[in-house]
Amino acid sequence: MNNTVLAILVVLLGICVALAWTNPGTQDYGEYLESLISQALARMDETESARLQQDVRDMLKSNGKFVITSFIRPNTTLRNYGLFSIFESRAVGLRLVALGLGRQFIPLQGDNSDELTRKLGQMILTPTR
Numbered sequence: 001m002n003n004t005v006l007a008i009l010v011v012l013l014g015i016c017v018a019l020a021w022t023n024p025g026t027q028d029y030g031e032y033l034e035s036l037i038s039q040a041l042a043r044m045d046e047t048e049s050a051r052l053q054q055d056v057r058d059m060l061k062s063n064g065k066f067v068i069t070s071f072i073r074p075n076t077t078l079r080n081y082g083l084f085s086i087f088e089s090r091a092v093g094l095r096l097v098a099l100g101l102g103r104q105f106i107p108l109q110g111d112n113s114d115e116l117t118r119k120l121g122q123m124i125l126t127p128t129r
Protein backbone atom coordinates (compact mmCIF):
# COMPACT_ATOMS: atom_id res chain seq x y z
CA MET A 1 0.00 0.00 0.00
CA ASN A 2 1.53 3.33 -0.99
CA ASN A 3 1.64 6.44 1.18
CA THR A 4 -1.12 8.27 -0.72
CA VAL A 5 -3.67 5.52 -0.14
CA LEU A 6 -2.65 5.28 3.49
CA ALA A 7 -2.99 9.06 3.94
CA ILE A 8 -6.46 8.99 2.36
CA LEU A 9 -7.51 6.15 4.66
CA VAL A 10 -6.22 8.01 7.72
CA VAL A 11 -8.10 11.17 6.69
CA LEU A 12 -11.32 9.21 6.06
CA LEU A 13 -10.97 7.42 9.38
CA GLY A 14 -10.43 10.77 11.09
CA ILE A 15 -13.56 12.20 9.47
CA CYS A 16 -15.59 9.17 10.54
CA VAL A 17 -14.34 9.45 14.14
CA ALA A 18 -15.14 13.18 14.18
CA LEU A 19 -18.67 12.56 12.84
CA ALA A 20 -19.31 9.80 15.36
CA TRP A 21 -18.00 11.99 18.18
CA THR A 22 -20.21 14.94 17.20
CA ASN A 23 -23.33 12.96 16.30
CA PRO A 24 -26.14 14.98 17.96
CA GLY A 25 -28.43 13.46 20.56
CA THR A 26 -31.93 14.18 21.77
CA GLN A 27 -30.84 17.09 23.96
CA ASP A 28 -29.20 18.73 20.94
CA TYR A 29 -32.39 18.15 18.96
CA GLY A 30 -34.44 19.79 21.71
CA GLU A 31 -32.18 22.83 21.55
CA TYR A 32 -32.57 22.87 17.76
CA LEU A 33 -36.36 22.84 18.11
CA GLU A 34 -36.18 25.66 20.65
CA SER A 35 -34.15 27.72 18.19
CA LEU A 36 -36.70 27.00 15.42
CA ILE A 37 -39.51 28.19 17.66
CA SER A 38 -37.52 31.28 18.68
CA GLN A 39 -36.92 32.13 15.02
CA ALA A 40 -40.62 31.67 14.29
CA LEU A 41 -41.52 33.94 17.20
CA ALA A 42 -39.20 36.62 15.86
CA ARG A 43 -40.99 36.65 12.52
CA MET A 44 -44.50 35.75 13.65
CA ASP A 45 -47.10 36.43 10.98
CA GLU A 46 -48.58 39.91 11.13
CA THR A 47 -52.04 38.51 10.41
CA GLU A 48 -52.17 37.08 13.92
CA SER A 49 -53.69 39.39 16.47
CA ALA A 50 -51.23 41.35 18.58
CA ARG A 51 -52.69 39.76 21.71
CA LEU A 52 -52.20 36.21 20.38
CA GLN A 53 -48.65 37.03 19.27
CA GLN A 54 -47.75 38.38 22.70
CA ASP A 55 -49.43 35.48 24.53
CA VAL A 56 -47.58 32.91 22.41
CA ARG A 57 -44.26 34.73 22.83
CA ASP A 58 -44.68 34.98 26.61
CA MET A 59 -45.74 31.34 26.96
CA LEU A 60 -42.92 29.98 24.82
CA LYS A 61 -40.26 32.22 26.34
CA SER A 62 -41.16 31.18 29.86
CA ASN A 63 -42.02 27.53 29.14
CA GLY A 64 -40.14 26.70 25.95
CA LYS A 65 -38.29 23.71 27.40
CA PHE A 66 -41.50 22.37 28.95
CA VAL A 67 -43.33 22.71 25.61
CA ILE A 68 -40.56 20.86 23.79
CA THR A 69 -40.42 18.17 26.47
CA SER A 70 -44.19 17.74 26.75
CA PHE A 71 -45.39 17.97 23.17
CA ILE A 72 -42.55 17.16 20.85
CA ARG A 73 -39.97 14.85 22.46
CA PRO A 74 -42.47 12.07 23.25
CA ASN A 75 -43.52 12.19 19.60
CA THR A 76 -40.00 12.09 18.19
CA THR A 77 -38.20 9.07 16.83
CA LEU A 78 -34.42 8.96 16.56
CA ARG A 79 -32.63 6.74 14.08
CA ASN A 80 -28.96 6.74 15.00
CA TYR A 81 -26.62 5.58 12.25
CA GLY A 82 -23.42 6.21 14.20
CA LEU A 83 -22.01 8.95 11.98
CA PHE A 84 -25.33 10.82 11.70
CA SER A 85 -28.88 10.63 13.04
CA ILE A 86 -32.32 11.25 11.60
CA PHE A 87 -34.93 12.82 13.87
CA GLU A 88 -38.61 12.68 13.00
CA SER A 89 -41.17 14.55 15.08
CA ARG A 90 -44.91 14.28 14.72
CA ALA A 91 -46.77 16.67 16.97
CA VAL A 92 -49.89 18.83 16.80
CA GLY A 93 -50.59 17.70 13.25
CA LEU A 94 -47.14 18.55 11.89
CA ARG A 95 -44.22 16.43 10.77
CA LEU A 96 -40.61 17.58 11.06
CA VAL A 97 -37.68 15.52 9.76
CA ALA A 98 -34.09 16.64 10.32
CA LEU A 99 -30.67 15.15 9.67
CA GLY A 100 -28.28 15.53 12.60
CA LEU A 101 -24.69 15.66 11.44
CA GLY A 102 -21.73 17.10 13.31
CA ARG A 103 -23.87 18.80 16.00
CA GLN A 104 -25.79 20.56 13.21
CA PHE A 105 -29.29 19.93 11.92
CA ILE A 106 -30.36 20.00 8.32
CA PRO A 107 -34.13 20.10 7.75
CA LEU A 108 -35.14 17.37 5.34
CA GLN A 109 -38.90 17.66 5.37
CA GLY A 110 -41.62 19.71 6.97
CA ASP A 111 -39.42 22.45 8.48
CA ASN A 112 -42.31 24.76 9.21
CA SER A 113 -41.53 26.32 12.56
CA ASP A 114 -44.03 29.13 11.95
CA GLU A 115 -46.89 26.65 11.66
CA LEU A 116 -45.62 24.70 14.66
CA THR A 117 -45.50 27.87 16.76
CA ARG A 118 -48.98 28.89 15.65
CA LYS A 119 -50.47 25.47 16.41
CA LEU A 120 -48.77 25.22 19.80
CA GLY A 121 -50.01 28.69 20.67
CA GLN A 122 -53.57 27.91 19.63
CA MET A 123 -53.53 24.61 21.50
CA ILE A 124 -52.23 26.17 24.70
CA LEU A 125 -54.21 29.41 24.58
CA THR A 126 -57.56 27.95 23.49
CA PRO A 127 -59.66 27.03 26.52
CA THR A 128 -60.76 23.42 26.66
CA ARG A 129 -64.46 22.75 26.84
